[in-house]
Amino acid sequence: MKITELKKDLQQGKLQNVYLVTGKEEVFLKEIQEAFKSIMSEQEREMNFSSFDLEDDLLADMINEAISAPFFGERRLVFAQHPFFLTGEKAKNAIDQNPELLLRYLQNPTPSTILVIFAAYDKLDSRKKIVKELKKSATPIDAGQMEGPVLKSLINDDLKKAGYQIEPAALEMLINKTKSNYSLIVNQLEKLKLYALQTKTIDQAAVSALVPQSLEDNVFDLMTEILKKNVYKAEELYRQFLLQKIDPILLVAIIISQLRLLLQVKVLSQKGLSEASIAKNLRLNPYRVKYAYRDARNLNQQRLQEMYSDIVQLDYQIKSGQGDKELLFDLFIAKYA
Numbered sequence: 001m002k003i004t005e006l007k008k009d010l011q012q013g014k015l016q017n018v019y020l021v022t023g024k025e026e027v028f029l030k031e032i033q034e035a036f037k038s039i040m041s042e043q044e045r046e047m048n049f050s051s052f053d054l055e056d057d058l059l060a061d062m063i064n065e066a067i068s069a070p071f072f073g074e075r076r077l078v079f080a081q082h083p084f085f086l087t088g089e090k091a092k093n094a095i096d097q098n099p100e101l102l103l104r105y106l107q108n109p110t111p112s113t114i115l116v117i118f119a120a121y122d123k124l125d126s127r128k129k130i131v132k133e134l135k136k137s138a139t140p141i142d143a144g145q146m147e148g149p150v151l152k153s154l155i156n157d158d159l160k161k162a163g164y165q166i167e168p169a170a171l172e173m174l175i176n177k178t179k180s181n182y183s184l185i186v187n188q189l190e191k192l193k194l195y196a197l198q199t200k201t202i203d204q205a206a207v208s209a210l211v212p213q214s215l216e217d218n219v220f221d222l223m224t225e226i227l228k229k230n231v232y233k234a235e236e237l238y239r240q241f242l243l244q245k246i247d248p249i250l251l252v253a254i255i256i257s258q259l260r261l262l263l264q265v266k267v268l269s270q271k272g273l274s275e276a277s278i279a280k281n282l283r284l285n286p287y288r289v290k291y292a293y294r295d296a297r298n299l300n301q302q303r304l305q306e307m308y309s310d311i312v313q314l315d316y317q318i319k320s321g322q323g324d325k326e327l328l329f330d331l332f333i334a335k336y337a
Contacts, residue, residue, distance in 0.1 A: 001141050003028060007035050015039070015075075016139040017109040019116045022124070023144030026183040029120060032143060036077060036116055044073040051079040055094040063101050066113045076110075080117045086134070088125040099130040106137050145180055147286050155185060159202070164193055166202040173207045179214065180287050215246070219254040227299060227307075231337035238333060248329040252315045259308040265289060266296040266304065307336055 001009075009015070021032055037045060048070045052062040062080055070076045084091035085099050109115065117138065124131050146154060152171060159166055166174070174192075178184040188211050192202045195210060213221075222241070225234040241251060261284075268278045279289040314332050318325040 001139060003031055003035070003141070003143070006032065006141055010035055010039050015114060017111065017114065018106060018134075018138040019114070019141055020134050020138035021116060021118045021120075021141045021143050023142055024120045024122075025143050025145060025181070027186050028143040028182070029118065032116075032141060033079070036079075036114065040073070040075070040077060045077070047071045048073045048076045049079075050077075051081060053081045054097060055082045055084060055091050058095065059097040059099070059101050063105050066105060066115050067110050068113075070112050074112065076113045078113060078115045080115065083117055083119055084121075086119050086124045086128065086131050087121050088123075088127075099128070103130050103133055106133050145285070146182060147180060151175065151180060151182065154182070155189075158186075158189070159193075162193060164196060164200050164202060166192075167204060170202050170204040170207045173204055174211060176287055176291065177207070177211045177213060177217065180285050215250075216254055216258075219251055220258055222251070223255055223258055224295075226333055226337045227303075229337050231333065234333050234337045235330075238330070242326065248325045249315075249318055251329065252311060252318065255311050256308070256315060259304060259311060261288070261292050262296045262299065263301070263304050263308060265292040266299065266301055269293060269296065310335070 021029070023029075037049065040049065050062075050065045052065070054062065062078065066076070066078050068076065082091070082094075084094055085097050105115075117134070120143070126132065126135075145151075152175070155171060155174075156166065174185060174188065178188060189202075191210055192206055195206050196202045218237070218241075222234060222237040225237060238251075241248075261282075264282060265278055268281065273281065275289055275293050276286065278284075278293065279286040282289065310332065314328055317323060317328055322328075
């Protein structure tokens with residue numbers, strides 16, 4: 001279920017007993033929380049709304065709240081945050097929980113209670129009985145990243161409502177720099193709108209100047225200069241990383257990831273797969289694949305493979321203490337640039 005559908009259902013009084021919210025977009029998560037709170041008056045919320053952080057609060061306490069009758073109201077609203085036991089990982093310093101308690105509640109939920117479980121994780125452990133039951137009995141709500149035309153349309157609509165517009169090239173750059181993270185985009189748009197206060201048009205120059213590149217993008221620039229055999233520019237970028245106290249181990253890890261993606265995209269494109277098919281097969285953001293697809297076309301596959309093999313070996317040398325990490329990375333640049 002999308003957020004627009006949820007809001008429509010809530011306004012029409014079509015309420016379910018249990019909802020499962022997945023996805024990590026902060027803007028959407030806040031929007032969902034406010035949508036649920038809006039079905040109760042301020043006085044009702046004071047009496048009948050509770051939120052539990054399941055890394056710190058006992059699941060048993062949350063269940064007790066959920067089975068309690070509403071006090072001076074028609075319904076009780078309960079939020080369950082950070083249900084780490086739905087994943088395959090153990091949260092640090094989190095208290096032990098008994099998922100069987102939630103499992104039993106799902107089999108017989110309290111009619112007057114709306115339980116909203118916010119599972120803002122990359123992946124739930126589908127092997128677990130509690131996850132299987134939630135997927136079967138809870139109403140799903142998607143708070144994940146949007147992609148492609150849907151994301152562009154939302155950004156354009158947001159700007160239009162505020163009396164602004166954005167040039168297509170600027171929009172592409174904004175989405176790329178923020179890795180399609182709508183929450184980041186919303187934050188960046190605030191200063192972009194101030195910058196374009198007179199013209200009401202956000203151009204590419206504004207995005208280039210005001211929206212910072214991620215570390216991953218900066219490392220990609222370094223890798224690009226190495227591949228172009230521009231040793232002086234590559235060395236200059238590397239020195240800037242060292243001045244910023246960025247560990248070469250982190251640079252190596254990012255380059256390994258980027259080279260792996262370039263190789264995967266190059267091989268799959270040679271097999272005739274489209275950008276969309278590659279993104280689906282690799283389960284990656286389409287924008288990340290789009291730029292890898294563009295860059296991979298002009299790169300020699302054998303050189304990419306050799307470089308990938310050497311950077312993996314470099315990673316092993318650094319982590320096994322076979323030399324000074326800054327010098328080892330410098331030698332890698334010298335070899336390929």
